[in-house]
Amino acid sequence: xxxxxxxxxxxxxxxxxxxxxxxxxxxxACANIIPNIKSLYWWDGxxxxxxxxILILKTRSNYLDTIIKRVKDIHSYEVPCVLExxxxxxxxxxxxxxxxxxxx
Numbered sequence: 001x002x003x004x005x006x007x008x009x010x011x012x013x014x015x016x017x018x019x020x021x022x023x024x025x026x027x028x029a030c031a032n033i034i035p036n037i038k039s040l041y042w043w044d045g046x047x048x049x050x051x052x053x054i055l056i057l058k059t060r061s062n063y064l065d066t067i068i069k070r071v072k073d074i075h076s077y078e079v080p081c082v083l084e085x086x087x088x089x090x091x092x093x094x095x096x097x098x099x100x101x102x103x104x
Contacts, residue, residue, distance in 0.1 A: 002087040002098060005057040005067055008039065010076050015055040018074050027067050028057040029101035058098055061086065 005028070009015045012035040019031035034054040041048055059067065061084070068082050087095075 001061055002090075002095065003059055003061045003064065004085040004087060005059060005064070006081070006083045006085060007055040007057070007071060007075075008037075008081040009053045009055055011051070012036070012053045014076060015053040018071060019055055019057070021074055022057060022067060022070060025070070026102055027063050027070065028059045029098045030058040032056040058087075060099075060102055063102075 007015070007018065009018065012033060015031075015033045015035075019028070019033065022028040023031060032055070034056075037052055037054055039048075039050050039052045041050075057067070064084050071080055071082050
């Protein structure tokens with residue numbers, strides 16, 4: 001029913017830009033930004049090393065496809081990381097707040 005959406009970005013500014021857009025569109029109830037992480041990954045057959053930011057959204061699971069599309073529209077990466085982590089359970093009060101925050 002609800003999910004965390006894990007997104008890596010080029011930095012804090014890009015995370016904030018994406019978060020604000022998705023919050024304005026009521027596609028997310030909350031966004032958390034971890035401003036600075038070190039990432040190592042395969043790209044074009046070589047190991048790359050970058051500094052990135054993590055954006056975590058709290059949302060309804062059925063919004064995933066729309067969120068992926070919107071992130072692709074906004075994101076600077078050719079292949080942005082957008083992963084769903086299902087929320088199996090949580091505090092009743094928080095999940096109620098989450099639901100009410102997504103009503104538009």
